[in-house]
Amino acid sequence: MGSRNLYDVLGVKPSATTEVITSAFRARVRELRPDIRVDAVTAERFGRLRAAYDTLRDPGLRAAYDRERAASRWFWWWAVHLPVRAAAAGGTGPVGARTVRASADQETRATT
Template identity: 70%
Template sequence: MQAPEPESDLYAVLGVRPSATAEKITSAYRARVRELRPDTRVGADTTARFVEVRAAYETLHDPIRRAAYDQRLERTLPAPDPRAAPSKPVRPPRRYVVVLGDVRPEPPLRAGPVRWVPGR
């Protein structure tokens, strides 16, 4: 089994987005395999594409391999333009607690031992 070229995007090979779930990846793989069935479509090009689709599925379906591939993909992305305007930092929303007057919580309910009486 040959691995796909390192430059090829495995998500594009299967036709899914990088945020796709495992179910979507499996569905896309099955659809591609139906298109490239090696038993009905004989040819060097079809066979090479089938091998590429299968290798992409094996990498993206396994969570550990997929995480490693995503890390490699992030490293190969172009660096952001330093001349671009910097984005503002995102601040978490503020939460306020409102206290109305001298409100004190009621004491918790206390229950004694419960006795079961048959027939009641």
């Protein structure tokens, strides 16, 4: 699917109902008309559209997709923000921050 999520492919919000998803799918199919436009780009777009619709219209698949999307969003948030926070604390990451803290504690013990 690339970087676009399934809701973007259909042009709906994540809070959309099944009826809204179905009507958005039908509207997009009318735009693409795979029976009239026969080229590789249209076929690829229709394939992405169909896959998005098949996933989002099924409540179980949609819930699984939403869980995966939420987990991915948190992963990327932590991947970006954790090194920044650790660097602000004087480390290079979660392990680096602990290492810096531990070596500072050892130096304090050695001087007292």
